[in-house]
Amino acid sequence: MISLDFSKMGGLAPAIVQDYNSGEVLMLAFMNQAAWKHTLDTGKATYYSRSRDKLWVKGESSGNVQLVKEIRVDCDNDTVLLKVEQVGGAACHLGYKSCFFRKLDNGVLKTTATRVFDPDEVYKK
Secondary structure (H helix, E strand, C coil), rough: CCCCCCCCCCCCCCEEECCCCCCEEEEEEEEEEHHHHHHHHCCEEEEECCCCCCEEEECCCCCEEEEEEEEECCCCCCEEEEEEEECCCCCCCCCCCCCCCCEEEEEEECCCCCCCCCHHHCCCC
């Protein structure tokens, strides 16, 4: 197995996630060694949730899984770029295709995208 350097961020490595076809940046998450191994073993993007302190297979709650099509590792071996097929069309837990759905415009964040799904319906909170 390819060994990433998890020593620089307390056992974590950033994972930049990009749409395989369009190149759009969908999200940034973190992986620990277990998430990295699970991603390689299953082909489904798996991350380490810092807020929940556990592994998180993207889409386990929403159904919007990320099927890994290509993996790139940076020159320092401590950051991953996952190119994925975003099943369901939304990577963001707020219902947007990308977590980067806001743009800074004259000092104000403006929403520049439309929701793909209603998070209240999907997550039943």
